[in-house]
Amino acid sequence: MTHPLSRRSALLGAAAVAGLALEGRAGASVVDAAAFDTARRRWVSLLAGTSYDPAYADKTRAVEGSARAVLRKLKPDARRPSLWPDLPLGDPNSGNFNRSYNRMRTLAIGWATPGTALHHDAQVAETAVKALDFLYEHAYNERIGRRGSNWYWWEIGVPRALTDTCALLYDGLPKDRLDRWLRPLRRWCPDPERRISHPGVIETGANRAGKAMAVAMRGLLTHDARLVRKAKDAVSDLLRLTRGPGDGFYRDGSFIQHDIYPYTGSYGVDYLESVARLIAMLARSPWQIGRIDAVYDLVDRSFVPFVFDGLMMDCVRGRQISVQGHRDHHSGQKTIEAILTLLDTAPEKHAKRWRPLVKGWLTRNQAVPYQAVAPLASIARADALLRDPSVPVGPRTTGTYVFADMDRVVHRRPTWAYAIAMSSRRIGAVEAMNRENLHGWYTGDGMTYLYTADLTHWNDELWPTIDPYRLPGTTVDRRKRGDLRHGTRRRPATPWAGGVALDGEYGLAVMKLIGDGSSLRAKKAWFLLDDAVIALGTGITASDGRRVETVVENRNTHGAHPALSKGDGWVHLAGVGGYALLDGAKPKVLREKRTGRWRDIDKGATTGGDSTPVTRHYTTILLDHGVDPRKARYAYAVLPDASANQTAAYQGRVKILANSGTVQAIYRDNLVAAVFWRAGTVETDEGPLSADGPCAVVMRRDQFQVRLAVADPSRTADDLKLTLPWRIKSIRKADRGVRRSKGALKVEVAGTRGHTRTAVLNV
Incomplete structure (x- = not known):
């Protein structure tokens, strides 16, 4: 379908032909109009691509289908008010206005993506203009107050979705409307470093990077060089490492957000994605970001150790583990997308390492392929890498990584990986906000994460179905717990958490457990070897009249119970590996089907899961310390990928x-x-x-x-x-x-x- 040239496009075209230079506000330097348009088009190409490729016809149809679904359900009602019947806009606490702008972004991507039947369709653009007018009048303008609703929606969520939408629809938008819709951002997102809703708060990490994206895009859309420069300066400040305490990246690769929480795989990924896109968008422009070598170093130091065949380890995803729509492969996909974006500007010393690395991730993960979860614009970049015969398929990352500044240890071998999530008086054990992560009570109490060839273990409905009282690696009592309250910030009153690594092949993780709301105490250590993890516990003591257990394993085996072998002091689970008891203890093995709902663990306004029951099979291996144990101990070996014979023969292999x-x-x-x-x-x-x-x-x-x-x-x-x-x-x-x-x-x-x-x- 043809599309008439908008008044704004005509004006800008005439300006470019005439060599007109536009001046930014507040004394900003003179910048040619073409610089703004070039950067904006580069951003649109990252979101929607630049041309149609028949090889991706199915994905193009999927993009179109999502956009058509938005159009089909669109039924504006000024009396209610709502754009879609399922998203009434009367109460901002519902988050529906944020969801509505996200739907507009989906529509805009369909309009801007070459090859869709909606591509640059004049009627679709006209419909989008009316919808954005409606949202401005009823949901988001400079006069409306947030009425206690989530500050994030007003200052980051909507500004990001709105500026993306305007950039994608730019050639179909009248100038006066664009200025009008963006006017609320002067109130809610004027500066990447300031939080309007909480004066005195200085934005850090992912929040600052997200705001920088919105401010930069508003500057490009309105040809305001001052705003783009402000965004550039805010991101440049982020690239400096911190010594803590508090938010930011640390020299050992740790990343902290919300003062005390390890968040590499959630807020950290959002940060990396935003910064990578800003670097790409502003490259070779008057606002090109400097000191970007620091970003390349962060990829290797902070992110690569936590990516296993394209999956981001859950031990650094915080409360996002409870969000149904954001699994480990989604966080992994965003990490891959950021690295692919950085490859355009990265020096060869980094690029020659990343290409095989990413190719290995993409090649090995066929359980949740990148093409199934990534946006269309980045799939072509990934496919080009996969087809390049000069790039080998890189092996899995190996090494032992101690992230002392966030109480995490990761041990990686050629066929498996093992991560340990700890906490201390420095690092929080669990975060619960916005009614998310309601049952994450013990995720920071020494929970262990075993990654094997089964790449669906952690993302196949595990979090709503696993017994939250029996997380692998933890020592817990069986007291009944209630949902975690908003703002829960538990830090155990112990300095003991961390580890040590030798030659990237051996290591040791250690923590002192102080039970939450109980008298439970224990000293726990994990010895990380080339073929095994040896777990020792001692001083396990409690006096609350409750049973205490140590959870050796709790494995999600999906739709069936796999073969299980047992002997004197050992257990072998087919497809996973073996577990050897090294002190003569008798393990308790449970085989059960568990049913849960995502809604049970996340009732967030915009993230809450559905109420559909899901069922998975579990094999659980326990050590029962009895009621009120006094100085109980344990010693066991985890033997990933070991056979039943190797497991049975492991006794005596290690001396305690x-x-x-x-x-x-x-x-x-x-x-x-x-x-x-x-x-x-x-x-x-x-x-x-x-x-x-x-x-x-x-x-x-x-x-x-x-x-x-x-x-x-x-x-x-x-x-x-x-x-x-x-x-x-x-x-x-x-x-x-x-x-x-x-x-x-x-x-x-x-x-x-x-x-x-x-x-x-x-x-």
Whole structure:
């Protein structure tokens, strides 16, 4: 269908031909009109593509279908008022005005996407203009107050959807309407750094990046160079690392939002997506963003360790795990999309590493393929990468990563990965806001996440169906819990949480558990080996008259119970791996079908799940410590991908040197790993290992050389003195603060914030 040239397009075209230069407001420098239009078109190309490709006909039809559904259901009613019958606009607390603008964005994408029957259709544009007029009059203008509703909708949600919609429909919009619809943003989103609804709050992380996108787009749409520059400066400030406490990216790769919560996979992904798009949109313009090497470094340090075959690990997605429409593959897709966008500007040293990495993710994840969840505009970029014969399929990332600044540890091997979510007086155990994450009570209490070849385990209706009292890795009592209240911000009163890593192959995670609202206490450690995770617990004590359990595993096996083998002190689950009890304990194994609803865990106004019952099969392995245990203990091994025979034969493969309130330690194949809760000594096969204060140590001997890593997860020590089982002849190399002292090793840990110190010793 043909489309008449809008008055605004004609004016801008004439200006460009005449070489007219437009001046930004408030003394801004003179910028050619073409610069604004070029940046805007670049943004539209990221949202809707630039040309039709028959290879993506199905996806194009899907985009068109979504837009037609919006049109088909559109029934404006000024008396109610509403644009769609299911989204009445009278009460802003419903969030329906935010949903309405999101629907307008869906319609605009259909209009702007080449190949759809709606592409640049004049009637569709006219309908969109009337709908946006309606929303301006009844839902979002500079005179309406938010009446206690969610500030995010007013200052980020609607501004982002509205500016996207206006950019996509730009060639079909009259000038006077555009200025009118954007006028409310002067009130609600004038500055990326300010929160209008809460004066004094300075925006950080994803919120600042999201506002920067809206401010930049408003500047491009209205040819206001001052606004675009303000957005650019706000994003540039975000690229500086923080030492904390509080929001931002840390040098070890941690990302914190809302002051105390690990959020790499949610707010962090939103941040990365916004910044990547801003970089692409403003590239080679008068507002090109500088210092972008910092963004490239963040990809490797903060995001790659948490992506497993295109899935973002749930241990850093916070309360978003409870949102039905945002699974791990959605967060992973946004991460991939951001990296593909950054590839256009990234130096080759980064690009040559990312291309195989992303190709590996895309190739291996056929359970939830990228093409099924990604927007059309980025699918073509992904397919081009997949078809490029010069780019190899990269292997899975391997390594041991300790994120001391957010109490997370990730251990990655070639065929599996294991993550541990902890909490302390620095890092919150669980966040509940906006009636989301209502049953996330124990997700930060040492919950463990095992990733294997089954890429649907965590996203196949797990969160509404898993027993929330029996999360893997946790030690809990069975008291009945109520829904978490809005604003819940629990931080256990313990400094103990963190870990240490050696050579990217071995590690140790440790936390002191202080039960929420109970007397439960425990000391927990996970020893991370090349083929296993050894879990030790000690000092498990409670006095509330309730049963206490440690959950070895709680596996979602989807629509059936897979084969299960058991022996004396071991359990094997087909398709997952084995579990070996190392202290003679008798595990309790449950096989059950569980039914739940997303609505049970998320009743949010704009995120709430549906009430459809869903059922999944679970195999749960428990250690029962009884009612009111006194100094109970456990020791077990998780053996991912192991066979039943390997699991049955694992007894004796690892030696437990100690599992007490003073020290927990293991030995295997010249590797010694220990957590000293206080000063103490543990006997190894080669002599005593002593520490004069709290620390975590992993060391490996190779003939006359010892590689050692040490950290203080409690952050209470200043200097540590380690006496090793061998006489130290010299230090071959070491981090700053590590030295010999009277036959021992002296390590300065004050100010390290729980980060690892390493050394290579001649013994």
